[in-house]
């Protein structure tokens with residue numbers, strides 16, 4: 001494989017570098033004016049919201065109808081989502097650590113690829129090519145999902161999009177401008193597809209929970225109930241066999257173990273949208289029930305997202321906790337801080353990425369296995385592509 005023309009000085013380039021570290025996530029509107037575009041991309045995504053043959057008609061209709069309400073929510077949390085700020089910070093701090101721990105793949109260059117907001121996956125890909133990756137010169141890039149637990153509706157959707165753009169921008173079959181030789185030297189992708197029980201992630205959650213526990217008087221601290229809250233899934237996705245509910249539960253169990261099971265806990269699910277059946281118990285009902293029964297000392301812990309977003313800043317802080325107070329919680333229902341800029345969390349990201357790079361991993365074995373109820377050709381093709389990128393090329397890709 002040809003090497004990339006390094007975009008930085010030769011001195012800092014290791015024998016296998018440079019390496020692009022691409023943080024994948026859903027993204028969020030940076031300003032209230034971007035809410036319409038964000039929702040229209042979200043409702044156009046058949047991997048997240050399958051609307052059948054009417055997707056291109058119904059998607060824009062539903063997104064236009066929801067825009068005013070969601071705009072107000074972003075206005076209430078300060079006018080936009082902080083996800084871009086946190087993602088860029090986390091990625092660049094992680095790359096600084098990797099340059100020290102993994103000099104052979106240095107320099108590590110941070111990129112962010114969002115599914116529904118800027119910078120979009122396409123913006124990231126074009127930037128990679130402009131920076132000297134691909135275009136016949138090869139180079140290595142790691143698609144690092146920022147969802148710790150894998151769902152086909154989140155990480156799966158981002159990987160399908162990445163695979164689609166790779167076909168469009170680098171495949172000789174789709175792009176007549178590329179010769180076969182150039183395609184030979186296209187970007188070598190690997191994927192960090194899930195990390196629900198990474199010890200550093202668990203430590204970072206445990207640290208933030210402990211900080212919040214310490215705001216309660218010592219004599220009642222052990223009787224505070226920990227309410228882990230994750231974005232829910234439609235039951236149709238759960239019943240298809242999506243891995244997310246089991247992986248979220250694995251994170252919760254690992255954090256509970258790290259905390260020594262000193263507090264009782266429940267895992268509950270938030271943010272369901274629309275009239276269909278979603279996985280419960282719902283976070284808001286759970287809090288209301290506990291408070292009504294007299295259990296007011298509750299800590300809400302967002303467990304499936306690594307930075308703040310409307311679901312923490314609006315739904316938990318302004319709706320759920322407000323409701324608890326109205327029912328008499330007297331400020332005793334609180335929220336643990338999101339991971340955001342936690343140095344423990346950033347060290348965990350570097351540790352995870354560092355061993356992925358050192359071990360030349362392609363993706364997890366688990367990624368090859370499709371959901372038992374999956375009928376999507378996109379999933380099949382995407383998995384074939386990413387599984388076939390390296391030494392595991394002949395590993396079971398799936399039916």
Ligand SMILES: C=CC1=C(C)c2cc3[nH]c(cc4nc(cc5[nH]c(cc1n2)c(C)c5CCC(=O)O)C(CCC(=O)O)=C4C)c(C)c3C=C
Nearest residue numbers: 027028048066081151153154231233234273304309310311
């Ligand atoms: C791990 C996190 C998430 C999963 C799993 C997830 C699945 C999922 N979401 C929808 C529909 C919507 N989600 C919306 C917003 C939204 N979703 C997540 C995370 C997960 N979603 C976040 C963090 C956000 C907010 C983004 C931010 O604040 O920056 C929305 C838009 C908001 C709204 O209209 O209410 C929709 C719609 C489905 C259908 C789904 C599983 C199939």
Ligand code: FES
Nearest residue numbers: 152370371374379
């Ligand atoms: S929906 Fe899970 S693999 Fe396709």
Ligand SMILES: [Fe+2]
Nearest residue numbers: 026231232271
């Ligand atoms: Fe969502």
